Amino acid sequence: MTAADPTQRPxxxxxxLNQITHEPHAKLDALVKAHAPFETQANFARFVVAQYLFQSELVSLYNDPELIAIVPDLAERCRAEAAKADLADLDTPIPGPVAGAVQRPSKAEALGWLFVSEGSKLGAAFLIKRAVGLGLSESFGARHLGEPAGGRAEGWKNFVRTLDGLAFSAEEEAAVDKGAIDAFNRFTVLLEQAYATAPEMA
Ligand code: HEM
Structure with missing residues (x-):
């Protein structure tokens, strides 16, 4: 593997998509860490609030028949329910919706959002190890970070293979890029919101 060369068009x-989201990913990674999600269960619960909000905004995409026709196991890949169960485990109320969720994106744009949501399962392999230190696991409190059925690497490879195999117009190429960038921006907003609304701890 060679490092991404920004002068080369992949x-x-x-x-x-990896290349154009490299910087937003690095920034988000730093932002997640700045909130010290693995210091206490209360901090982790705010991270789960952000994950739940993000996943719940994508439920309609994960269940979209046109997208399922492209990615047959798409609906099973959704983690909104897992994140919801994590919130219950962590005695954290389900947050209300936050204005600004993605609305009726085009097919290609939706795939950009899903690329980011699915890609975040890779980082989750690292995050769940840290969550174990808080007494959590893929069956309690950190379900949404758990290994997907069929394996993390396999699930990702299949998604990427499908995405790479689609014939896109130039307009659709731009739309998938936009979806991926918008997804990172949105997660950033939701993360900030989740920590800003942290209930006062007694
Ligand atoms: C909402 C979207 C995302 C969030 C919140 C997120 C968060 C994170 C965080 C916090 C880490 C650091 C884990 C650690 O060092 O303990 C990480 C690592 C990682 N993420 Fe993401 N990520 C997202 C999207 C993506 C996407 C789209 C991809 C792939 C295309 C990806 C691939 C990876 C990989 C491979 C790692 C592990 C090693 C590395 O840093 O390169 N993530 N992610």
Whole structure:
């Protein structure tokens, strides 16, 4: 593997998406860590609030028949219910919706959002190890970070293979990029919101 060279245009769509989201990912990673989610269960619960909000905004995409026709196991990949169960485990109320959720994106734009949501399962492999230190697991409190059925790497490879195999117009290429960037921006907003609304701890 060679490091991404920003002067080279990647041939695969997924590689291009990796490249254009490299900086937003690094920023988000730093922001997540700045909130010290693994210091206490209360801090972790705020992270789960952000994950739940993000996942719940994507439920309609994960269940969209047109998208399921492209990614047959899409509905099973959704983690909104897992994040909801985590909130219950952590005695944290289900947050209300936050204005600004993605609305009726085009197919390609939706796939950009899903690329980010699915990609975040890779980082989750690292995050769940830290969550174990808080007494949590993929069956309690950190379900949404658990290994997907069929395996993390396999699930990702299949998604990427499908995404890379689609024939897109130039307009759709731009839309998938936009979806991926918007998804990172949205997660950032939701993360900030989740920590800003942290209930006062006694
Ligand atoms: C909402 C979206 C995302 C969030 C919140 C997120 C969060 C994180 C965090 C916090 C880490 C650091 C884990 C650690 O060092 O303990 C991480 C690592 C990672 N993430 Fe993401 N991520 C997201 C999207 C993505 C996407 C789209 C991809 C792939 C295309 C991806 C691939 C990875 C990989 C491979 C790692 C592990 C090693 C590395 O830092 O390169 N993530 N992620």
């Amino acid at each position: 041939s695969l769509r997924s590689q291009r």
